[in-house]
Amino acid sequence: MKSKSTSTFYAYTIEAILFLTYSFFAVNWIAGSTLTAQIAQTFGVDSGASSSFVSNAVTIAKIIGNFMAAYILTKLLPKKSIGLGSLLIFGGSLIAVFAQSYLMFIIGRFIMGFGGAVFVIYFAPVVMHYFTPKQRPTINALNSCAYNFGSIVALLIVGPIIKIFQTWQKSMGFFVCISGVLFILWCVFGEDFELNKSSNSSQESKYSMKDALKEKITWLLPLTYSGVLVLYLTLLQLFPRIEGAAITASTLSALTGIGGIIGTLLAIALAKCYTKRKPVIIISGVVMTASAFLMVKTTTPSIAVVAALVLGTFMFLPMTSLMLIPQELDNMTPSRLTAIMGVFWALAYIIETIIFYLFGVLFDQTGSYSSSIMIAVILSLSFVIGGFFLPETGKDK
Known part of the structure; x- marks a missing residue:
């Protein structure tokens, strides 16, 4: 085709x-x-x-x-x-x-x-x-x-x-x-294109969801990203509900969005001079968790604003590297990639849904979302931990 x-x-x-x-x-x-x-x-x-x-x-x-x-x-x-x-x-x-x-x-x-x-x-x-x-x-x-x-x-x-x-x-x-x-x-x-041929092979290979579930990368991706997803939604939905928050929900949303654009531009610039994937994911994960902790704990609005901007930037900066890893695996085809990404996003949202249910249970017991927010910050370290286990697909220049 x-x-x-x-x-x-x-x-x-x-x-x-x-x-x-x-x-x-x-x-x-x-x-x-x-x-x-x-x-x-x-x-x-x-x-x-x-x-x-x-x-x-x-x-x-x-x-x-x-x-x-x-x-x-x-x-x-x-x-x-x-x-x-x-x-x-x-x-x-x-x-x-x-x-x-x-x-x-x-x-x-x-x-x-x-x-x-x-x-x-x-x-x-x-x-x-x-x-x-x-x-x-x-x-x-x-x-x-x-x-x-x-x-x-x-x-x-x-x-x-x-x-x-x-x-x-x-x-x-x-x-x-x-x-x-x-x-x-x-x-x-729009047009159709070949789904079952990889760029480095002329042979067709059909791929099903069952095949995707057998691959290590299919499970590593959601386990790496789910902590970030939980943190992102927690800061938008739960953080504004606690007393003494240094910045408002609307400000946080705006700063996260602006940070996302900055992170995207940095990712594009970084790709031109650095081709490794894992270090970008790991370092960004560390900065992201640290800035989230600072933003949640500080009572100074100016510090919270800077921390939120840094958080948004380093939350989106490594997404390019994360998305490139499955694309750069050997013998990758569009159909295989679609199955892997479908399971990845589904599992990430299932994990997020379960965790948010547990946050609700915790709120019923304590009457506050403070503990849930700190748990979400800690869970964002999944980006750092997962970064060590993901395969390195980037090539040396």
């Missing part, structure tokens, strides 16, 4: 469509979260309960979507698989906008979350197919901050859009239209 085009312009067109689709998934999602009070009032539901239900629905959607991504890719091939993910993001958003009941709204958000979970897995095989090993660090770095980019866009435009359109339906409808345009663009430019 041959691609229609392997030109640089075509490759970057495909990348731009994928990047913007996932970024506006983030924008649409954050817009829905921002408008929770209006949405809850429309359906006569308590806003706290609304947030809880929607959050749980999306977590389930992410796990199911991650596990199914490889199967969908094998059955539908790349163009239809990525198109399906984009369509679900657009369609789920549309259902939520026109929902006549709270249940229908949740179903729409579930479909949207499922589409996002499926879609994000397909970044890896697309990068592997369209870009050279020299280009991949830059593209992986950009993809790792797609959601952060969307968060910053949301921070800038969601407020003004709400003022212009007044109602939550019209405001979210504006972002739905953008997702619809991006879906159409994928239908025009």
Whole structure:
């Protein structure tokens, strides 16, 4: 199966469509979260309960979507698989906008979350197919901050859009239209490509989810990253709830997003002069945990701001190296990579869900999230520990 085009312009067109689709998934999602009070009032539901239900629905959607991504890719091939993910993001958003009941709204958000979970897995095989090993660090770095980019866009435009359109339906409808345009663009430019051939072998090798579960790397990746995911969500969801926090939740979110952009730029610059993967992961893990500890413990706002910015930077800086490791393994194929990444994200979210349930149990016993936040900081050391066990795929220059 041959691609229609392997030109640089075509490759970057495909990348731009994928990047913007996932970024506006983030924008649409954050817009829905921002408008929770209006949405809850429309359906006569308590806003706290609304947030809880929607959050749980999306977590389930992410796990199911991650596990199914490889199967969908094998059955539908790349163009239809990525198109399906984009369509679900657009369609789920549309259902939520026109929902006549709270249940229908949740179903729409579930479909949207499922589409996002499926879609994000397909970044890896697309990068592997369209870009050279020299280009991949830059593209992986950009993809790792797609959601952060969307968060910053949301921070800038969601407020003004709400003022212009007044109602939550019209405001979210504006972002739905953008997702619809991006879906159409994928239908025009998307194409199928070979899934079962590696770049260094002419032989085809079919690969299933069962095969992925037998690989060491499939388990090492989520065990390495899950601590970081727990810390990230803890700082956004639980840290603002403790008394005496030096910075507000909105400030923390903004600084994490800005840090993510800085970390991405540093990752791109670093890739041009340093090709090893493990040292970047290990050192970033140490700095990240230390800055998280400082941010949580300090009562001085200026120190907390600097620590949060450093935390955001070193939380996203090593993601390029982490994503490159499975891509650079010997005899890697798009289908094998998709299966590994699908299991990776699914297991990471399962671990995060279990830990957050235990945090809830701990809160019931102590009446505070302080202990949970410190546990999350300690768990982020999984990045350091996992870094030692991951294979080194980077080559000496």
